[in-house]
Amino acid sequence: MKKRLLVLALILAMVLSAAAACANNGGSGSKAPVKVGLSTSITGAGAFIGVPAKLALEDYVAELNKNGGLLGHPVELVFADYGGDVAVEAVTTCNRMIEQDKVISILGPHGSAATIPMANLVDAAKIPMITSGSNSKCTIDENGNVHPYVYRVCYIDPYLGDVLANYAYNEMGCREVAILETIGEPYCMGLANNFESSFTALGGKILSRLGHQNTDVDFRAQITEAQSLNVDAIFMPCVTYLIPSLFANQAKEMGADFQYIMGDAVYNEELMTVAGPACEGSVIAVGVCEDDPSYAEFRKTFSEKHPGETANMYTMYTLDAMKLLEWAVNKAQSVEPQKIKEALETAANVELFTDKNFSIDPETHDPLKKTVTIMEITDSKYEILTSFKPE
Amino acid sequence: MVKLLQQIITGISIGGIYALLAVGYALIFSIFQFTNFAFGGILMGSAFAGYFATTTLGMDAIPATFVAVCAGVILSILVELTAYRPLRKRSSSRLFLMISAMGVNILLVNLATVTFGGNIRSLPADMRMDAIKLGSVQMGVLDLIALIGSAVILIALWGYLYKSRQGIAIRAVANDTNTARLMGINVNKVSLTVFVISGILTGMAGMFFGLKYTVYPTMGIISNKAFIASVIGGLGSLPGAVLGGLILGVLETLIAGFVSSVYRDLFSFGIMIIVLMFMPNGLLGKSNDKL
Numbered sequence: 001m002k003k004r005l006l007v008l009a010l011i012l013a014m015v016l017s018a019a020a021a022c023a024n025n026g027g028s029g030s031k032a033p034v035k036v037g038l039s040t041s042i043t044g045a046g047a048f049i050g051v052p053a054k055l056a057l058e059d060y061v062a063e064l065n066k067n068g069g070l071l072g073h074p075v076e077l078v079f080a081d082y083g084g085d086v087a088v089e090a091v092t093t094c095n096r097m098i099e100q101d102k103v104i105s106i107l108g109p110h111g112s113a114a115t116i117p118m119a120n121l122v123d124a125a126k127i128p129m130i131t132s133g134s135n136s137k138c139t140i141d142e143n144g145n146v147h148p149y150v151y152r153v154c155y156i157d158p159y160l161g162d163v164l165a166n167y168a169y170n171e172m173g174c175r176e177v178a179i180l181e182t183i184g185e186p187y188c189m190g191l192a193n194n195f196e197s198s199f200t201a202l203g204g205k206i207l208s209r210l211g212h213q214n215t216d217v218d219f220r221a222q223i224t225e226a227q228s229l230n231v232d233a234i235f236m237p238c239v240t241y242l243i244p245s246l247f248a249n250q251a252k253e254m255g256a257d258f259q260y261i262m263g264d265a266v267y268n269e270e271l272m273t274v275a276g277p278a279c280e281g282s283v284i285a286v287g288v289c290e291d292d293p294s295y296a297e298f299r300k301t302f303s304e305k306h307p308g309e310t311a312n313m314y315t316m317y318t319l320d321a322m323k324l325l326e327w328a329v330n331k332a333q334s335v336e337p338q339k340i341k342e343a344l345e346t347a348a349n350v351e352l353f354t355d356k357n358f359s360i361d362p363e364t365h366d367p368l369k370k371t372v373t374i375m376e377i378t379d380s381k382y383e384i385l386t387s388f389k390p391e
Numbered sequence: 392m393v394k395l396l397q398q399i400i401t402g403i404s405i406g407g408i409y410a411l412l413a414v415g416y417a418l419i420f421s422i423f424q425f426t427n428f429a430f431g432g433i434l435m436g437s438a439f440a441g442y443f444a445t446t447t448l449g450m451d452a453i454p455a456t457f458v459a460v461c462a463g464v465i466l467s468i469l470v471e472l473t474a475y476r477p478l479r480k481r482s483s484s485r486l487f488l489m490i491s492a493m494g495v496n497i498l499l500v501n502l503a504t505v506t507f508g509g510n511i512r513s514l515p516a517d518m519r520m521d522a523i524k525l526g527s528v529q530m531g532v533l534d535l536i537a538l539i540g541s542a543v544i545l546i547a548l549w550g551y552l553y554k555s556r557q558g559i560a561i562r563a564v565a566n567d568t569n570t571a572r573l574m575g576i577n578v579n580k581v582s583l584t585v586f587v588i589s590g591i592l593t594g595m596a597g598m599f600f601g602l603k604y605t606v607y608p609t610m611g612i613i614s615n616k617a618f619i620a621s622v623i624g625g626l627g628s629l630p631g632a633v634l635g636g637l638i639l640g641v642l643e644t645l646i647a648g649f650v651s652s653v654y655r656d657l658f659s660f661g662i663m664i665i666v667l668m669f670m671p672n673g674l675l676g677k678s679n680d681k682l
Contacts, residue, residue: 043501045609047509083504183653211653215612217604218408220401221647221655228394242511246604249513253522253531274513274605308508 033074034335036061036325037097038318039090039108039118044083045240048268049110049133052309053318054079056302057107060322070329078103082114090114091121098125104337105130107321110314111239112136112186119147128341130324132317135160135264136190139365146365151344153320153352155287155370157187160263161194163372163388164235164285168261169202172283174232177261178208180222180247182238185214191237191263207231212243219247220254227256237263245275252278259283267313267382276380284382288313288354289373291382295354319353397528398648399641404534406640408599411541412617413624413632414548415592421627422565422585425485426618428492429470430593431611432499437463437597439503442512442606455514456598463594464587470495471586476579496611503608511607537599544592545633557584565627619659623666625676634674638662 038057040050057077065074078101080093090109097103098121106122109115110133119138122129131138131152139150168174177199182188196206207229210222226234236244244266251258260282267286271279290299290313302311325340327350332339347360359368371389375382412430419427440462444455474491522529552558563571564581572578600610616639624635639659646658666673 043504043509043608045509045607047504047608048511049509051504051509209653211651211655213656215615217610217613218405220405221398221644222652224394224397224401224644225648225652242605242607245511245513254529255522270510274511 031069031072031074033076034070035076035078035097035101035103036322037078037080037101037103037106037108039080039082039093039097039106039114040110040318041083041086041114042079042081045242046083046110048240048270048312049314050081050083052302052306052311052315053108053110053132055306055309056311056315057318057322059302059305060319064326070326070335071333073335082109086111086113087117091117094118094121098122098127103127104335105325105340107318107325108132109134110317112138112190115150116186119150122149123147125149126341127337128325128328128344130321130344132321133265133314134187136186138186146363149341151324151360151365153324153355153358153367154264154317155372156366157190158194159370160285160372161191161237162198163374164261164263164283165195165198165202165204167283167285167374168233168235169199169204172233172259172261174204174259174261176205176207176229176231177233177235178210178226178229178231179206179235180210180212180219180238180243182214182243183211185239187239187263187265188237192235195235195237210234214239216243217246219243219250223247223251223254223256226251226258227254231258233259233261235261236266239265241266241268241271241274244279245271248275248278248282264313269310269312272377272380272382276377279377280380282377283385284375284377285372286313286375287370287372288316289375289382289384290316291384316354320355320358323352324350324358393527394648398644400525400528400530402641402644403637404530404538404640405644406620406637407534407538407541408596408603408613408636409617409620409640410633410636411537411544411592411596411599412614413621413636414541414545414629415589415596416614416618416621417624417627417629417632418548418585418589418592420621421629422561422582423475423479423485423488424627425488426492426626427589428489429474429495429499430589430617431614432496433463433466433470433590433593433611434597434600434614435503435606435608435611436466436499437594438601438606438610439507440594441598441601442514445514446512452602456595459598459601460591460594463592463597464590466499467586467590467593468583471583476582479582500608500611507608509608511605513605514601531603533599533603537603540595540599541633544595545629548588548629551588557581561585616659619663621673622663623673625670625673628673628675631673631675638674 040053042050061075061077069075078097080097082089106129112134115131115134115138128149133154135157139147139152141147179192181192238244262284264286267284299311328340328343329335332343345362350358352358361368371387373387374385376385415430437459441455441459444450444458474495475488478488478491522531552562560576560581563576564578620635620639621632624631643655643659647655
């Protein structure tokens, strides 16, 4: 009995301290605090995306609160982690943020697999969501209508797929390509489909779509297959850099010398540490070039403040989303979700972190005219080859 | 023809990895009749130990493997003492042991994410050895070492279980824990020995994995495949675990190479269901069990 009481008391103490921690976060502003959610992957394989994003957002909001927060309301951040089982946890945490935390807006998530199930929820609750890393057509529903409350700051697959297919066919001279495809991953399958349709329209051939599961670590079966097909290049629209790095290293060990074409989600400094030599000569398309000198100062300060962490593309997209929200609140002169949504509809020439001239297309809620930069991996470094800015 | 041969060789080397892990599952299952789902977490912990031994302390592959094995043993003992033994003491249902194991796994993975970050780390490239060519097919030296290593460990384990006094005690406990206790065998000591052996296997597998692939918090997920392998071979049977591992490895690569890699897992789980339907104890498992 005593033991049982002790356990109960311990649990109670934990719950109370958590509640107290929540209450203390309120800050000392004169107006009531407002909550902003960040939905990301803080645990699991995507933690390299979510952890720096969370830290950077915390730093940014601390600074923002010092300067008066959003229209005098101190900002409280609410973090939602969908690292374990994306489809289930994205929905559960989204409901929690809407119903319990009463957030005024949700930033993130960093992936289409989470954004797609969350889109209907935020629409129903009328809470604007600014996704900062979901490239598939997740602002549009299955009937082709725009999700009224879903916006994005990153660019979308059809455009990226088209740019890469053109580059592969015209500049790299590729005619026969294989695609490494993660089954059940919307970003990957979307980008793969777009690449395939653009590439075949140009006259190229997709010899095989080498499927694999998200949790696979061994790709020797797929490598043997690609070797026997004698492809010019392998397109890897993977969600993280883990799969391309394993694939490239294993291919190198098996004596295969493939050239890779990669989508933006793979872009990470760590890829160079883990598989730089195996990816030599590969081509990658990105929206944000991390090595751009204008980010150097931010990235240096970030790494000094958070040892062991590096600010990557998603970190910067997260700040873009926060800055867009801040702009919308100021434009609307309100922290009401509905007013924020109305302001977001009109976003034009907004200065964000990675884009000085950001505009939203009200028809699709996609950004207008985002630059795509194509880079080549040379001596385990990303070298900029060219940039495309749509007219 | 060359492609078929290459896929089979690849399959055998992947199967060797599954076998090494499946033996770890089989060993614990044969004694305690529960699946040690914390296996993946311990595997990851030892891989991280091996990684830090090579990168921070600048060790070579062999001493680093020793560090990884030590980490595997320590983690394995810790898990046994904190998560399993207290439950067994209360004669809890095996289901709770399994849930406790899953909890430990989640704890370890998240602890690693928080402490080391979610990034992927690779062991120094010169430790990944090259491939050897056998005619027109090739096999990684590392795979060959793993395959031979698994075989050697298995033979040593068999010798230990069948020829030594402690081994006989372990088998006695596996056969009937209560009677073994009545006969004066210290069951707690035996179970600790089993977890030490399991820790050694996991540590070696962790280091090998780190070398072959990379090191990251969720790497232990591969042990799911090893679990399937040990179910196919017969949960609790050591030779069954090896056979199951090899069958699964070869089948997966053949499916990926000649049907489609999309359907690979469908076949892996499918074969498990078929085996269980017709041979509920797996290929080499016996209904009265053990080792």
